[in-house]
Amino acid sequence: MGEETSPGARRERARLVSNEPGSNRRSRYWSVLRTVAWRNLHAVIRAPALLLPPLVFPLFFYMAFAGGLSTVGSLPGFDYYNYDAFQFVFVLLQSAAFGGVFIGFSIGADFDSGFTRRLMLAARDRSAVIAGYGVAGLVRAALVWVVVFGIALATGMKVGGDGIELGGLVGLAVVVNVAAFFFAAGVMTRLRTLQAAPAMQLPLFMILMTAPIYVPRNLLEGWISSVAKVNPMTAIVEAGRSLMAGDPFHVLLAFAAAAGMAALLLVFAWRGLRKAEAAG
């Protein structure tokens, strides 16, 4: 891989790729993407315990926040219709973000075992390898959302929005998942070891926890009120809650914030991939 990063090798590679018919290139790309995604999903089918951490954590946070803090929903100034739903939206978006990061663990583990390097040697367009991990991460996150949503409904959560608004909420979660995945991929392609997992988790944890988690922004006090104002996750969480309540508010802003983060992190992941290729 290393020798291909010389300018001559890159030109030759670009010439070969450009001479290949477009449909053939696309078909190869999808083939690699599907293979990597299926490999990751198959691992979960063979060892369902792998799904436990991404499933248990959102459920546990939902129980702990919605159950333990439900009295907070009766505070003066707390104008959301249901505290369970208020917390559910945060937990959904949190699981979306961590779903993107959990697949980063797989990338790190595959780097540790040397498997990712072999995959990259075999693939013509190596971004297909990373995209395959991303698709697997999204499918795994969607499974978690179905379970968490089912349990929240079964335990009495009220839904204020209609199907389209819920679709918007799920759309937001998808964009957050993709953005978090790009971040995880960017970190893992640079550091190329599972031991770098905290470098993925900590920044994400900080951006999530400094959004309005427990109460709406108007009830926040102190430093977190100032941080929440400039945290892009605030717009996403608030728009998600408004969609859940059936009263959409700043939804475009939220999608723009999430898509903007995803675009920036795509560049981060892309450059990480180039670094991984250069490292060989």
Add this chain to the structure above:
Amino acid sequence: MASATTPALRTQARYLAWRSVVRTMRQPIVIVPPLVFPLFLLAINASGLSAATNIPGFPDTSYLAFALAFPFIQGAIFATNTAGANVAEDIGNGFFNRLALTPMSGPSLLAGQLTGVLLIGTLQAVAFLAAGLAAGATIEAGVLGALVLFALSLAIAAAFGAIGLFAGLRTGSSEAVQGLFPLMFILLFLSSATLPRDLISSDWFRTVATINPVSYLIEGLRSLIIIGWDPEALALGFGVAAAIFVIALWAATLALRERLVRT
């Protein structure tokens, strides 16, 4: 003859304790996260949940003071991991096998391993209390209360450390010990950590928090900070910590015996 050449229990424990302390101090990754993460969560909760002080019946105190007990328990949970992972590593790299060839006694090994945990526990207690006081919290029980707070937090760290020892000795796997972390974290969140039990409106959560021993550890610590001297809360706090410690240490002793037979 053997007894003449076997070092006294205290000497054995001292050597192993020194090893445990040096090993802990050489690993910043073992010291820094248990200090930083709990303080970060305290900062978020104290600010993000300060509106909770407006709930009728909430103690007449700031949310910072109310939540100050939280990092002590969170830090103790890290102690579980440290103790367990160290033992598992000793088993994995063969140190245990070599120890088994010496006249080392089981109790001195356990005492030695716990010393590193208590060192981290002391650093944590100082850091958390200093951060809380610097941020404006006060200790209602005064200076003597602060000393009792230290004593209770060390008792809690020892109790959780003993759980870690048991897990490490039983499984011999660092990964299995790491798996305990989420479970302990769940115990912390399903307790009266964020609201007083009588203000939890969800019946099932209040029931879980009432049977969860972590609630009594938190309430014991918290009583010194926001109430003053509350003999019942303190007795429950020290009692639960002692019970966890005794049970976990007993289980760890059995696991150690079994481990030494296996080796």
